[in-house]
Amino acid sequence: xxxxxxxxxxxxQIADLLRSRIADGTYVKGSALPSEPELAxxxxxxxxxxxxxxxxxxxxxxxxxxxxxGTYVATLSKIDRHASERFAVRDRGxxxxxxxxRSLGLQPRTDYGYVGPIGAPSAVxxxxxxxxxxxxxxxxxxxxxxxEPTQLADSYYLWxxxxxxxxxxPDVGAGGSYARLxxxxxxxxxxxxxxxxxxxxxxxxxxxxxxxxxxxxxIIHVAYDAADRPVSVTVHVMSGHLWxxxxxxxxxxxxx
Amino acid sequence: xxxxxxxxxxxxQIADLLRSRIADGTYVKGSALPSEPELAxxxxxxxxxxxxxxxxxxxxxxxxxxxxxGTYVATLSKIDRHASERFAVRDRGxxxxxxxxRSLGLQPRTDYGYVGPIGAPSAVxxxxxxxxxxxxxxxxxxxxxxxEPTQLADSYYLWxxxxxxxxxxPDVGAGGSYARLxxxxxxxxxxxxxxxxxxxxxxxxxxxxxxxxxxxxxIIHVAYDAADRPVSVTVHVMSGHLWxxxxxxxxxxxxx
Numbered sequence: 001x002x003x004x005x006x007x008x009x010x011x012x013q014i015a016d017l018l019r020s021r022i023a024d025g026t027y028v029k030g031s032a033l034p035s036e037p038e039l040a041x042x043x044x045x046x047x048x049x050x051x052x053x054x055x056x057x058x059x060x061x062x063x064x065x066x067x068x069x070g071t072y073v074a075t076l077s078k079i080d081r082h083a084s085e086r087f088a089v090r091d092r093g094x095x096x097x098x099x100x101x102r103s104l105g106l107q108p109r110t111d112y113g114y115v116g117p118i119g120a121p122s123a124v125x126x127x128x129x130x131x132x133x134x135x136x137x138x139x140x141x142x143x144x145x146x147x148e149p150t151q152l153a154d155s156y157y158l159w160x161x162x163x164x165x166x167x168x169x170p171d172v173g174a175g176g177s178y179a180r181l182x183x184x185x186x187x188x189x190x191x192x193x194x195x196x197x198x199x200x201x202x203x204x205x206x207x208x209x210x211x212x213x214x215x216x217x218x219i220i221h222v223a224y225d226a227a228d229r230p231v232s233v234t235v236h237v238m239s240g241h242l243w244x245x246x247x248x249x250x251x252x253x254x255x256x
Numbered sequence: 257x258x259x260x261x262x263x264x265x266x267x268x269q270i271a272d273l274l275r276s277r278i279a280d281g282t283y284v285k286g287s288a289l290p291s292e293p294e295l296a297x298x299x300x301x302x303x304x305x306x307x308x309x310x311x312x313x314x315x316x317x318x319x320x321x322x323x324x325x326g327t328y329v330a331t332l333s334k335i336d337r338h339a340s341e342r343f344a345v346r347d348r349g350x351x352x353x354x355x356x357x358r359s360l361g362l363q364p365r366t367d368y369g370y371v372g373p374i375g376a377p378s379a380v381x382x383x384x385x386x387x388x389x390x391x392x393x394x395x396x397x398x399x400x401x402x403x404e405p406t407q408l409a410d411s412y413y414l415w416x417x418x419x420x421x422x423x424x425x426p427d428v429g430a431g432g433s434y435a436r437l438x439x440x441x442x443x444x445x446x447x448x449x450x451x452x453x454x455x456x457x458x459x460x461x462x463x464x465x466x467x468x469x470x471x472x473x474x475i476i477h478v479a480y481d482a483a484d485r486p487v488s489v490t491v492h493v494m495s496g497h498l499w500x501x502x503x504x505x506x507x508x509x510x511x512x
Binding site: 189 | 315316334340445449451452454455496500506507
């Protein structure tokens with residue numbers, strides 16, 4: 001620990017050390033961290049200091065507490081989500097949600113929750129250009145990578161458009177729901193996303209297996225068809241520490 | 257309080273009530289909230305419950321503790337940041353950072369920090385296609401709206417490109433730094449952003465006047481010129497509760 005910065009608190013320095021041991025594989029992903037007494041003895045600091053250092057790693061999702069079992073090195077690293085590329089895969093029969101996960105060599109999984117009619121929440125109704133409470137089709141899912149939850153996604157469709165289609169069933173087949181909208185003559189061609197960050201509510205924290213103090217991204221994703229009609233809205237609630245969101249665009253003014 | 261949901265904890269219900277009082281103007285922006293004993297007496301709950309309810313509002317930035325003075329209703333609401341529009345204003349002589357603030361009727365202000373040569377941090381160097389530690393020009397600023405800090409922005413430029421230009425001075429004139437890059441024959445025409453969320457470090461928390469438990473957005477913004485050279489990188493650290501990030505794009509596959 002010769003490279004310690006004198007201005008850093010002791011627990012921040014210990015956190016740096018533990019971080020480097022995770023990065024270099026001294027502590028293997030998915031394995032248990034040494035116990036706090038063991039670390040305190042090895043590093044000759046108090047258990048309080050070790051506990052605060054481990055707290056820093058927990059907040060960033062590098063380690064995870066399994067209740068009654070101890071503290072484990074997290075198995076998932078950051079997942080890159082390229083907004084403008086992920087929906088372009090449906091012409092190859094892939095779903096947008098699987099792309100990022102498979103590119104990391106991980107196994108995607110979708111757990112379907114409620115799929116059926118529901119009154120549109122106000123933010124969704126506003127995006128769809130309908131009155132709040134108007135009946136829509138909700139498709140609610142939890143998405144996983146190697147059995148770790150990564151995000152919750154609630155997609156809303158105009159009821160009259162979706163009600164007689166396969167969209168009312170959980171599994172909608174190759175290409176995902178946007179391919180099915182294309183079958184219905186409402187292929188999405190343009191998208192908007194509004195990104196905020198907040199602390200999760202209790203249900204989200206449980207479903208996403210988040211440590212306390214870990215924020216979530218909330219993305220409101222709207223798809224428009226060639227007639228510029230909003231044809232679906234998805235509310236993504238994503239574990240903040242797991243994702244990097246990538247966007248790209250060209251300028252709208254000509255270079256001078 | 258007749259519309260209280262039975263499944264919600266008491267303090268979450270109190271938080272909802274306080275939230276609605278802020279929304280309807282019962283509690284005016286910038287004014288002090290009633291004290292916790294006053295609220296406890298009025299609402300006939302314990303001070304602990306009031307304290308937890310106010311804690312929820314603090315985490316979302318709706319109220320702010322001024323040390324020694326009490327709890328105040330925050331003056332700033334969410335600021336909409338439209339990525340693809342904000343840089344298009346420079347042909348009208350405006351800077352990207354001012355647009356969102358003025359559209360809310362607020363007064364933008366920039367405090368310049370260090371402006372001068374610095375070795376590129378690794379993430380910046382990677383984006384600029386240079387070796388980490390290579391000398392770049394850093395322009396470090398803190399941005400405000402009506403004297404409230406909203407974000408920290410550190411922009412990096414290739415040293416050889418920028419060193420003899422006005423970019424080495426804090427104020428670069430009308431149109432901002434991208435107009436100056438255009439003057440240098442390196443007008444940005446394409447942009448990428450990588451968005452993550454994390455807890456702030458102690459210095460960021462102080463500079464952004466964040467309550468404990470409030471996360472920040474970190475955006476790495478890269479500008480490319482017409483020759484597809486990366487010509488600047490800006491690292492934005494933004495108060496998470498203050499911003500909604502908006503992105504828009506058209507699909508890359510033809511609609512079927």
